[in-house]
């Protein structure tokens with residue numbers, strides 16, 4: 001016991017605002033529309049349940065959480081494709097034919113599933 005430590009000190013620290021690294025809420029896009037667009041354009045490699053296939057990785061991997069792969073990196077992967085660098089599936093081809101709203105809807109759907117289902121640890125195959 002330290003005699004100088006007051007026994008009943010107000011817990012000032014606990015009042016500090018915590019800035020959690022979390023999802024930005026309320027996108028103005030329609031995640032519901034993204035379900036279909038995802039199924040048509042992404043599911044063949046990333047899996048209809050987002051958990052990946054033998055052609056592409058799971059979007060529920062912690063690698064794809066928003067602080068590591070931002071929405072912009074999703075946009076860039078869709079527009080330009082992505083070189084294999086996290087996994088051994090090969091390169092992702094560019095996905096032509098989605099307009100900006102459709103891309104936003106796909107991303108919104110993936111983010112909502114990430115939030116709903118949570119993330120898997122990263123395990124390189």
Ligand code: HEC
Nearest residue numbers: 041042045056074077082084085086087089090091092095
């Ligand atoms: C033909 C298979 C295929 C299709 C279709 C596909 N992807 Fe991919 N995607 C891949 C592979 C393989 C990788 C992994 C590259 C690596 O090793 O990091 C990947 C990686 C990604 C990444 C991470 C890019 C980065 O910068 O690391 C994002 C984001 C992504 N895909 C989103 C999508 C979305 C959204 C769609 C649908 C619009 C889609 N992909 C369709 C195969 C595909």
